[in-house]
Amino acid sequence: MLVDRSRLSEEDILAALTRVLRDLLLDDSIVLTMTTRRDEVRDWDSLVYISFIVGVESEFGVKFGVAEVESFENVGAIVRRTKALLASS
Amino acid sequence: MLFNSYPFIFLFIPLTLAGFFLLGRGSREWALRWLIFASLCFYAWWRPINVLIIAPSIVVNFFLARTLQRLGREKRQRQARWVLIAGIAFNVLFLGYFKYANFLTGVTNDVFGTSFVLERIILPLGLSFITFQKIAFLVDVHSGRIEEFTLQDYCLFVLFFPQLIAGPIVHYREMMPQFHRASARFDSENIAVGLTLFMFGLFKKVVIADWIAPSVSALFAHASSGARMSLLISWMAALGFTFQIYFDFSGYTDMALGLGRFFGIKFPPNFNSPLRATNIIDFWLRWHMTLTRFLTAYIYNPLSLWATRRRAAKGLRPFGGRNTTLGGFIQVLMLPTLLTMFVSGFWHGAGYLFILWGLLHGVYITINHAWRMLAARRFSDRRQYERFMKPIGFVMTFLSVVAGMVLFRAPTIATATNILRGLVGLNGIALPDSLLGHVGRFSGSFARLNTLELGPDVFKTLVMGILASGFVALMLPNTLQILSVFEPALGVKPASDRVQSPVRRLAAVMARIAWQPSVAWAIVISIVAAIGMYHLGGNSEFLYWQF
Numbered sequence: 239m240l241v242d243r244s245r246l247s248e249e250d251i252l253a254a255l256t257r258v259l260r261d262l263l264l265d266d267s268i269v270l271t272m273t274t275r276r277d278e279v280r281d282w283d284s285l286v287y288i289s290f291i292v293g294v295e296s297e298f299g300v301k302f303g304v305a306e307v308e309s310f311e312n313v314g315a316i317v318r319r320t321k322a323l324l325a326s327s
Numbered sequence: 328m329l330f331n332s333y334p335f336i337f338l339f340i341p342l343t344l345a346g347f348f349l350l351g352r353g354s355r356e357w358a359l360r361w362l363i364f365a366s367l368c369f370y371a372w373w374r375p376i377n378v379l380i381i382a383p384s385i386v387v388n389f390f391l392a393r394t395l396q397r398l399g400r401e402k403r404q405r406q407a408r409w410v411l412i413a414g415i416a417f418n419v420l421f422l423g424y425f426k427y428a429n430f431l432t433g434v435t436n437d438v439f440g441t442s443f444v445l446e447r448i449i450l451p452l453g454l455s456f457i458t459f460q461k462i463a464f465l466v467d468v469h470s471g472r473i474e475e476f477t478l479q480d481y482c483l484f485v486l487f488f489p490q491l492i493a494g495p496i497v498h499y500r501e502m503m504p505q506f507h508r509a510s511a512r513f514d515s516e517n518i519a520v521g522l523t524l525f526m527f528g529l530f531k532k533v534v535i536a537d538w539i540a541p542s543v544s545a546l547f548a549h550a551s552s553g554a555r556m557s558l559l560i561s562w563m564a565a566l567g568f569t570f571q572i573y574f575d576f577s578g579y580t581d582m583a584l585g586l587g588r589f590f591g592i593k594f595p596p597n598f599n600s601p602l603r604a605t606n607i608i609d610f611w612l613r614w615h616m617t618l619t620r621f622l623t624a625y626i627y628n629p630l631s632l633w634a635t636r637r638r639a640a641k642g643l644r645p646f647g648g649r650n651t652t653l654g655g656f657i658q659v660l661m662l663p664t665l666l667t668m669f670v671s672g673f674w675h676g677a678g679y680l681f682i683l684w685g686l687l688h689g690v691y692i693t694i695n696h697a698w699r700m701l702a703a704r705r706f707s708d709r710r711q712y713e714r715f716m717k718p719i720g721f722v723m724t725f726l727s728v729v730a731g732m733v734l735f736r737a738p739t740i741a742t743a744t745n746i747l748r749g750l751v752g753l754n755g756i757a758l759p760d761s762l763l764g765h766v767g768r769f770s771g772s773f774a775r776l777n778t779l780e781l782g783p784d785v786f787k788t789l790v791m792g793i794l795a796s797g798f799v800a801l802m803l804p805n806t807l808q809i810l811s812v813f814e815p816a817l818g819v820k821p822a823s824d825r826v827q828s829p830v831r832r833l834a835a836v837m838a839r840i841a842w843q844p845s846v847a848w849a850i851v852i853s854i855v856a857a858i859g860m861y862h863l864g865g866n867s868e869f870l871y872w873q874f
Contacts, residue, residue: 262647283608284623285631285660285696289645292635296645304632305470308624 243298244324248272251298251317258293262286272314291316298324328372330582331533331863339369344589351511358511359483362590366488370452377451384421388414388461389481395468396476407469414465422458425450430677453492455674455874457485459621464499466625473499480506489586493579493871495597495617501817502592509591519844520813521588526852527806528581529859535799536574537867539792543567543736545782546789551742557757557776561749563789565729568736570796573602575870576615581806584816595620596816600805605720607691607727622667630663651700660696665689675735675874680743684734691727759786803837810842 256270263281276282282290291307294300294316300323310316328335343365351358371378391414398407425448432445464484467473476499483506484499485491546564550556556564580598587594601614611619635645638658646655665686672685706712730750737743748754757776758766766773778786811821821841842848 262645281699283696283699284627286647288628288631288635288659289647291632292639293645295636296639303470304629305466305472305624307632308628309472 246321246324248317248321251320252313254297255290255294255313255317255320258297259286259290262289262293270313272312272317274313275311294320300324328369329868330579330586331529331867333863334372336860336863339365340586340589347511347590348513355509355511356479359506359509360479362488363479363482363486366486366491369488370486370491373452374449380425380451381454381457384418384457384461385482385485387417388465388485389478391417392465392468392476392481395465396474399469399471411465411469415462418458418462418465422454424448425454427673427677452872456490456492456494456496459496459618459674460485463496463621463625467499476503487587487592489583489592490594493583493869493874494615495580495583495594496621497594497617501595505592511591514591516813516844517588517591520810520815520842521585522856523810523842523848523852524581524585524588524806524815526585526856526859527809528578528583528585530855531574531578531581532869533578533859533862533867535792535796536571536578537862539567539571539574539789539796540867542782542785542788542792543571545785547736547738547742547746549781550745551738553745555754556745556749557755557774558749558752559756559758559776560781560786561746561754563786563793564746565733565750566793566797567789569602569729569732570793570800572732572735572870573800574796577806579869579871584806588815593814593817596807596819599807600800602725602728602800603721604724605717607688607695607724610724610728611688611692618671622671626670627663627667630666631659634658634663647700656697656700661693664692664696668692680734680737680740684731687731687734691731804840809840812841812843 252270252272256268259270259279259282260266260268263279263286265280268279270279276287288307291302295302298320300320302319302323306319310319328339330336343362346361346365347358350361367378370381391410394410395407395414398404398410428448429445432443436442464473464481468476480503484497484502487502490497543564546556546560546567549560550564577598583597584594595617597615597617599613599616601610604610604613635658638655639645643655644650646652646659666689668685668689669682670685671688672681672683675681675685730747733746733750734743737746745754755774756772757774759776759778763773763775807815807819808822811819814820
């Protein structure tokens with residue numbers, strides 16, 4: 239990989255997250271922001287959420303803790319955690 | 328001590344509140360200690376020995392949590408993991424001994440033809456709920472979500488009497504900050520909102536649920552006696568029990584929310600008009616919401632996450648969207664869902680029928696997900712699809728839930744089968760004389776239902792009970808909606824589309840019903856309270872207290 243992933247900005251990570259979710263829900267109109275919550279996106283149920291988390295994990299080569307997955311209160315929390323994991327890897 | 332009993336309402340609550348506010352003038356800490364003491368008295372009232380049974384488990388869990396905390400600080404992840412596993416195993420085995428030893432002995436005897444006899448073990452009240460809460464606590468400490476806690480905090484979290492016996496199943500991180508912030512002073516708004524919640528709950532329990540309960544029991548006893556359950560009475564048994572448990576648990580939850588509020592403590596919402604759900608996934612997001620939250624977080628998610636990661640490691644793309652294969656569906660959704668709902672069923676009770684009930688709901692949820700993936704996305708016009716599908720979904724969900732309730736209530740598999748066959752008409756149709764007279768020349772096609780044989784007034788009570796409770800459950804705004812301005816449960820806010828009722832004009836009128844501290848509402852609540860008090864006195868336990 240040419241890009242140094244530990245230097246990705248929150249905007250870059252957010253854009254990647256949006257792409258992962260659009261792919262999963264087959265809906266290109268989805269726009270995620272740092273404050274988006276899961277219940278605000280149609281069809282983003284527990285099943286799609288798990289696939290989304292693993293999609294993000296494979297996208298960035300990181301791994302979230304099992305207990306962590308449940309406690310992300312919004313998209314911003316996932317972005318920040320991903321950034322932190324990338325920085326420490 | 329039952330919430331719906333004289334000693335609780337007229338002795339325990341006034342004394343506990345008086346002590347709490349008096350001590351609160353001096354220091355919050357003493358007020359909180361008083362609350363722990365009162366909760367222990369509340370628990371001991373039933374069988375004092377129960378305190379001696381759960382106390383050791385509380386102490387063991389506290390030290391396990393402390394160990395986890397220390398290992399976490401020292402970054403000894405491997406050891407921490409083993410302590411967590413040991414902790415979960417300890418709690419599961421502790422519950423297992425009291426709740427499942429008898430059942431498992433029975434299963435062993437059934438399977439191997441043995442005849443082991445185990446003395447009947449009495450389940451300490453609320454142990455199933457307490458166990459889940461303690462497991463959640465250990466997991467949260469292990470993951471670093473809980474950093475600081477004292478023995479006093481921990482005891483308060485586990486023992487706080489409004490949620491001790493039957494939930495809501497709460498998280499430490501949503502409760503403890505509230506206790507630490509509590510003013511421990513008399514607050515008229517908290518008392519007014521708390522009383523309103525408590526009285527609504529009392530009314531639901533003693534006036535509605537307890538009114539239907541004896542007739543439901545009579546019909547299930549009738550079914551158990553071997554009498555063939557014809558169409559009409561099968562439906563009355565199934566619908567009657569559905570509404571009985573609905574108002575029993577909804578009433579309990581309102582009372583718990585109200586009791587917490589007296590002390591300035593808010594619980595998460597636990598019950599939100601589940602029978603209005605338009606699909607079964609939605610149903611579980613409205614019925615026993617904190618149990619669904621617990622099972623999703625601690626069983627379903629880890630299982631599904633594990634399966635999804637395993638697939639990713641094999642180079643398979645995450646399941647969903649463009650990548651929906653049958654294999655993926657089975658691995659990441661169907662098996663985790665069935666296993667989670669199996670645990671849910673078995674948790675509710677040690678019996679084959681509870682397991683079947685859980686699995687049945689697992690199948691419902693799986694079908695719901697499959698439908699969403701296969702069918703729903705083929706409809707291009709979402710709004711038209713929803714307008715068309717919502718009423719159908721509502722009816723299907725309602726019927727599925729009602730059929731499931733037969734398994735939940737029936738004492739034996741034979742009784743359940745008898746009623747389920749009756750529901751679909753396999754046991755014939757029998758009508759009471761009062762109806763037979765109205766079907767004219769068709770009267771020859773129906774058998775005669777002897778309503779007297781069921782017991783005095785059973786038939787009449789159930790007809791009226793089902794109609795009245797159906798109206799309340801489906802049409803009236805619920806407690807959370809009526810009190811939404813005052814945040815009756817954590818995070819509940821007034822919504823713009825408050826009533827999702829099939830009848831729009833009535834819904835618009837209903838949506839305007841909102842509680843406020845006014846003379847008019849004081850009169851309404853006083854009447855509700857007076858009717859509730861008038862019906863007190865029977866020794867009628869909450870259905871969810873037995874779990």
